[in-house]
Amino acid sequence: MPSSTGLPNRVIPVLALAAFVLVWLLNLGVVQPNRIVAGAGYGLFGATGWLGAGIVSSLLFVAVVLATKPIRNRFWVLSFLLTAALMSLPLLLEVFALRKLPADSAYARIGIGAGFWCLAFFLALMLLETLSQLKASRRLQLSVVLLVAAGWWLCAAREGLSSLSLIREYANRADQFSQALTVHLSLSLGAVAISAVLAFGLALAMVRRERLRRPLLGLVSFMQTIPSLALFGLLIAPLGALSAAFPALQALGIRGIGWAPALLALIAYSLLPMVRNTYVALMEVPEPVVDAGRGMGMSERQVFLQVKLPLALPVIIEGVRITTIQAIGLTAVAALIGAGGFGTFIFQGLGQAAMDLVLLGALPTVFLALAADAILSALKFQETPR
Amino acid sequence: MRLWLTPVIWVAFLCALAALLPAMAPLFSWVEGGTDNLIYTRNSFYTLLQSHIWLVLASATMGTLVAVSAGIFVTRPAGCDFMPLVSQMASIGQTVPPVAVLALAVPAMGFGEKPTLFALILYGLLPILRNTLAGLGGINPAVLDSAKGMGMSSVQVLFKVELPLAGRVILAGIRTSVTINIATAAIGSTIGARTLGDPVIAGLVNGNTAYVLQGAILIGLLALATDSLFEALERTWARAFSARAHKA
Numbered sequence: 001m002p003s004s005t006g007l008p009n010r011v012i013p014v015l016a017l018a019a020f021v022l023v024w025l026l027n028l029g030v031v032q033p034n035r036i037v038a039g040a041g042y043g044l045f046g047a048t049g050w051l052g053a054g055i056v057s058s059l060l061f062v063a064v065v066l067a068t069k070p071i072r073n074r075f076w077v078l079s080f081l082l083t084a085a086l087m088s089l090p091l092l093l094e095v096f097a098l099r100k101l102p103a104d105s106a107y108a109r110i111g112i113g114a115g116f117w118c119l120a121f122f123l124a125l126m127l128l129e130t131l132s133q134l135k136a137s138r139r140l141q142l143s144v145v146l147l148v149a150a151g152w153w154l155c156a157a158r159e160g161l162s163s164l165s166l167i168r169e170y171a172n173r174a175d176q177f178s179q180a181l182t183v184h185l186s187l188s189l190g191a192v193a194i195s196a197v198l199a200f201g202l203a204l205a206m207v208r209r210e211r212l213r214r215p216l217l218g219l220v221s222f223m224q225t226i227p228s229l230a231l232f233g234l235l236i237a238p239l240g241a242l243s244a245a246f247p248a249l250q251a252l253g254i255r256g257i258g259w260a261p262a263l264l265a266l267i268a269y270s271l272l273p274m275v276r277n278t279y280v281a282l283m284e285v286p287e288p289v290v291d292a293g294r295g296m297g298m299s300e301r302q303v304f305l306q307v308k309l310p311l312a313l314p315v316i317i318e319g320v321r322i323t324t325i326q327a328i329g330l331t332a333v334a335a336l337i338g339a340g341g342f343g344t345f346i347f348q349g350l351g352q353a354a355m356d357l358v359l360l361g362a363l364p365t366v367f368l369a370l371a372a373d374a375i376l377s378a379l380k381f382q383e384t385p386r
Numbered sequence: 387m388r389l390w391l392t393p394v395i396w397v398a399f400l401c402a403l404a405a406l407l408p409a410m411a412p413l414f415s416w417v418e419g420g421t422d423n424l425i426y427t428r429n430s431f432y433t434l435l436q437s438h439i440w441l442v443l444a445s446a447t448m449g450t451l452v453a454v455s456a457g458i459f460v461t462r463p464a465g466c467d468f469m470p471l472v473s474q475m476a477s478i479g480q481t482v483p484p485v486a487v488l489a490l491a492v493p494a495m496g497f498g499e500k501p502t503l504f505a506l507i508l509y510g511l512l513p514i515l516r517n518t519l520a521g522l523g524g525i526n527p528a529v530l531d532s533a534k535g536m537g538m539s540s541v542q543v544l545f546k547v548e549l550p551l552a553g554r555v556i557l558a559g560i561r562t563s564v565t566i567n568i569a570t571a572a573i574g575s576t577i578g579a580r581t582l583g584d585p586v587i588a589g590l591v592n593g594n595t596a597y598v599l600q601g602a603i604l605i606g607l608l609a610l611a612t613d614s615l616f617e618a619l620e621r622t623w624a625r626a627f628s629a630r631a632h633k634a
Contacts, residue, residue, distance in 0.1 A: 353497075
């Protein structure tokens with residue numbers, strides 16, 4: 001259990017120490033002469049000088065002091081401090097670019113080093129711990145996340161960071177980026193929507209006919225066991241044959257590779273969590289509640305729509321949440337069979353050994369998954385009867 | 387013993403197919419006419435299968451060790467301060483797609499087997515950690531009290547009561563982790579690990595559906611064989627326990 005607010009907190013000092021050691025040991029940033037060549041790394045002191053190194057180190061020191069001394073409202077101060085620090089973290093890179101980027105070379109760029117990521121990661125963990133010590137409400141947690149995101153957004157838009165290689169990669173393919181976003185979202189959300197409808201029907205059938213339960217659940221969990229790369233691969237031959245046999249399908253864009261096998265596989269994967277949660281949710285509505293509804297003179301239809309469904313909704317939404325997160329990740333893999341989306345950047349970047357292109361694909365994928373998680377968790381919380 | 391029949395059949399099927407695929411060229415000329423390269427030959431399927439299994443096995447062992455010890459640590463009085471953070475990390479971490487973890491390992495560690503193994507361990511320990519916490523947390527406090535009342539030391543309580551009771555849930559976590567890692571290891575081919583994903587990726591790059599099929603079939607079989615192994619393992623575990631409970 002979390003220690004009461006009066007006692008010294010042991011978690012934050014450990015995290016701060018880890019952050020301190022890693023940020024001094026690892027490279028904060030890299031100066032690359034061009035896109036592919038691995039550049040020269042700079043540590044915290046080399047990259048940002050006395051000022052930056054001093055600010056970062058003293059921030060961590062202050063955090064340890066605040067966490068261990070019995071100061072009033074220390075966790076509020078700490079959460080304010082950590083939020084501000086996380087928001088302005090990209091400024092470290094801006095200082096680095098000002099100091100170390102050669103002014104005469106048009107292709108030179110700065111890359112983000114492991115030290116920067118570690119610092120960001122541990123600061124985020126410290127913030128997480130502080131917020132849970134404060135027993136922060138969902139609204140407060142969300143506003144902190146939004147504040148940090150806004151800070152990074154503002155920093156990224158500044159002229160000072162235009163030499164950051166990640167931003168250069170983005171600037172080179174801004175059009176492709178927004179297209180990848182559209183494809184990624186429509187594929188994953190489309191699969192979730194289609195499988196939600198299918199799963200609802202299947203779950204209803206299972207509720208009505210107990211006999212169907214074992215074979216149906218067996219089938220969908222069998223599909224979940226097949227690894228994504230294998231399922232994508234296995235769909236190529238049959239869909240290719242179909243499209244060769246029926247030119248009408250080909251005109252629709254249904255081929256062995258592309259969006260069609262991707263969508264099919266995504267739907268197949270989405271069925272298990274969706275069917276299982278919908279079925280469990282509908283079965284777990286307490287019988288007395290249903291009886292009470294009937295006793296009030298409700299028809300079966302009314303009982304289903306006004307009693308069972310609202311009570312089952314939180315668990316169904318949990319199924320949608322798991323499915324959406326999973327579909328966003330699998331859509332990235334689907335880029336291997338030419339489905340588009342952010343996975344295209346990842347695998348292109350891996351092919352060209354251009355690490356920032358990999359980041360340009362991987363970071364938005366992670367961001368989309370986290371955003372879907374936050375939105376659907378909030379929705380589930382709202383629909384939970386209290 | 388009947389319990390182990392299904393996994394044995396799956397494993398035998400997998401091994402037989404890995405050995406016999408090269409002899410099935412005529413069958414693959416059906417899907418991929420007009421080329422002589424019908425069978426993936428850069429590595430034997432056995433080599434690929436072996437290194438795929440090695441990657442998954444190594445990551446599962448490491449992941450289990452780390453996750454179970456972390457789970458034990460945060461449920462002891464000494465580490466309980468870390469409990470909220472660790473359980474939040476385990477659930478937030480599982481939101482991150484495995485392919486993104488794999489991709490992000492490359493900028494940090496370069497190409498090859500090492501970053502793949504690292505990503506597999508890192509991602510694979512999350513479900514195990516989560517289930518360890520759930521398993522240890524779900525034990526009835528009265529059981530622990532009576533164990534202490536019998537004069538057991540806290541180490542004895544851990545090894546004789548807590549871990550056996552939480553074992554089934556932890557095993558289910560390992561199963562989830564291994565299922566995810568078999569799939570992620572296959573994608574590891576794109577970052578230079580030698581796995582059964584190689585034929586699939588090579589086939590996709592060269593437009594050779596026969597290669598894709600050979601890789602995909604073996605990966606699918608490996609996943610199904612492993613899953614049925616875990617099924618048998620979980621049942622054996624449950625049976626051993628109910629038997630012991632009956633005797634007592």
